[in-house]
Amino acid sequence: MSATATTPPPGAVERAAGRRVLTGDRPTGRLHLGHYFGTLHNRVRLQDAGAETYLVIADYQVLTDRDTADRLAEHVGDLVLDYLAAGIDPGRTTVFAHSGVPALNQLLLPFLSLVSVAELGRNPTVKDEIAHSRQASVSGLMYTYPAHQAADILFCKADLVPVGQDQLPHLEVTRTIARRFNDRYGPVFPEPGALLSDAPLLPGTDGTKMSKSRGNAIPLAATADETARLIRRATTDADRDITYDPERRPGVSGLLALAALCLGRTPQDIAAEVGTAGAARLKRLVTEAVNEHFAPLRARRAELAADRAAVRTILRDGNARANELADATLREVRAAMGMRYT
Known part of the structure; x- marks a missing residue:
């Protein structure tokens, strides 16, 4: 079964009102014009259309890159600034960080039990990350990326995920995990659909993909x-x-x-x-x-940028909202798995 994904016709984003949407970025540096035209502009449109939007800063997923990890706080702050400047409204979009939501990350363990090492290893995005890692060997964390992204999406039970064509294999892992969990333990998670971006791929200054x-x-x-x-x-x-x-x-x-x-x-x-x-x-x-x-x-x-304290407050408040939802989902997961002992 493949992810339900279609290039949205005119008005598709505006018809997302009432849907729960999860999207996000890894904090590897400042966002660029390709991000803006490829995803960020549409995130603002989804928010303004009335979608319930969650925007994750996937800080745990950059620990495999030492250069990035050494400047993590700076990169996270830059991402929040880029979001706000582009029109993300923290009153309507929950902006949060992986590391600030413990219950989300606890979902990773049961999720990993539902997929094989081979399934993780042949994920195209994982293979691409390994190829471009410039490292002699890669950590086990890199292989968990697809399952971790499933936790990002399913902790809030998102039913719609804006993706590019190259990200569909990641979403298919999420749908597989949701389906296998539901089959084994009972219905808990939706199988989210994909909203394919109709934005063109913006080349960089050398004519290849901007990166x-x-x-x-x-x-x-x-x-x-x-x-x-x-x-x-x-x-x-x-x-x-x-x-x-x-x-x-x-x-x-x-x-x-x-x-x-x-x-x-x-x-x-x-x-x-x-x-x-x-x-x-x-x-x-x-x-x-x-x-x-x-x-x-x-x-x-x-x-x-002149008020970094306000940026930290926005992230703290977003983490608090995400924690409330993640805690509720984890309680439901534990109950379904028979792990409530008190």
């Missing part, structure tokens, strides 16, 4: 000057006639796609405007489009 680890990303919080410098370094080609051709001209096409998202136009339209003026003119246009589009968000973020 922090690849060094080709433009952070949401970048200043106007930093943005200009990153875009000036973007990979293009020698052809002065600017055209949109993602296969043969990935660098130029990536810049056109970014400008199109910021300006609400098509890449082909922008390519026609630049014409034979060359890559330098294209990069100036893209820089202006990005800086103008994100100026309000960056101003909000700078204002919020």
Whole structure:
């Protein structure tokens, strides 16, 4: 049985009112423009449409990366700032951290008993993480990622999970765990469906997928000057006639796609405007489009960053709400498993 997943038609996000949604990020650094157009913007739309939204900061899942783990508090704070600046409202979206919700993590143990080592090892995301880990060996924690994500989703009994196509195998593990738990112990968990994002994949400054680890990303919080410098370094080609051709001209096409998202136009339209003026003119246009589009968000973020205590309060309150729900779910799980001894 595969996860129920369809690319949402127009209005699908708005019809999510009343659904319970779980989404989140690992705190590996500041979010970038790819995150914004790929997921963050839609999270705000789901929130505004009336979905009951939970947003997890998966801090336990970065312990396998020593460089990231050494700056964990900084990265978690940066994530919260990015969320708030983009429009996440902590009064309507519960923002919480793995490490702040003990009952969620206790679900990992019974969940691991429901999947085999082989099932975890052949998960595409786990294999990709191992391939890009740059380590001689990997810890056992990395193999628990799919089951841990199942705990993220099922602790709050989310019935809808926004994902990209590459994340469907993770969600399928969650659905498998829910189904096996229900078959063995009785009905406790829903089998969540997938809401596939209709957002385009935003290439980075080298024409490949925008990613922090690849060094080709433009952070949401970048200043106007930093943005200009990153875009000036973007990979293009020698052809002065600017055209949109993602296969043969990935660098130029990536810049056109970014400008199109910021300006609400098509890449082909922008390519026609630049014409034979060359890559330098294209990069100036893209820089202006990005800086103008994100100026309000960056101003909000700078204002919020001046009060880090308020950011910590938001996370503390979100942890408290998530704990209340996780505790209730764990009590239900223990009862179903016959583990209530008093």
